[in-house]
Amino acid sequence: MMGGGQNAVLAQLLAQAEGQAADLIALRAIVEEAGTLGATRALARLGLEDAQASKDMAELRELLAAWREAKKSLWKAVLGWIAKTALVLMLAGLAVKLRLWELLK
Known part of the structure; x- marks a missing residue:
């Protein structure tokens, strides 16, 4: 010890x-x-x-940094999908309001 x-x-x-x-x-x-x-x-x-401890701690820090970056990327992707879905719903509502489906007939 x-x-x-x-x-x-x-x-x-x-x-x-x-x-x-x-x-x-x-x-x-x-x-x-x-x-x-x-x-x-x-x-x-x-x-x-032991002598291996500093290497282990460095690896743990790298793993933690990668985890934080993955969480940040996930949130960006989720927010991007939410924004795109809201935009599509707004465009669909606008198309219904302007009766644009009748132009397709």
């Missing part, structure tokens, strides 16, 4: 801070190591700690 090295570094920094008045540099180092350790644990819990 994660190396014991990060735990050891954090433990060493905490012991160093306890032994003396913790200065700003030591506190920043502790916070940074704790953040790195927490991020590593979170990624491990999600199954994203």
